[in-house]
Amino acid sequence: MTFPNGHGVCVGCGTCKMRAVLEAPRPVAFVGEGDSDRFGALYADIVFAKDALVGWCERDRVSFVPWKDFDDVRRRLETDLPLPGAVHPEQCPGWRLP
DSSP states (O other): OOOTTSOSSOOSOSSOHHHHHHHSOSSOEEEEOSGGGHHHHTTOSEEEEOTHHHHHHHHHTOOOEEOSSHHHHHHHHTSOOOOOOOOOOSSOTTOOOO
16 A cells, blocks of 8 residues: 655655645645644644644644634634744654654
């Protein structure tokens, strides 16, 4: 099985959301709800979290905006409020070397 959207070094995730965030044009808004969103949230300029991602953000000290639907996300992005910025650890804490 291959994972073309995985990370070249890490074998922890089939789709590396950290890499997706880092390769996207800045600023990056990350919208998530699950465990697999945890590492992408560390590198985004603003994080919208619900469900399991809320707990991960609280644990990893990632500022987040709670959301219920995409109208919540749109409304916040349309404001002039500053972006909290990324936690941005030097190395993703989820990395697992082969």
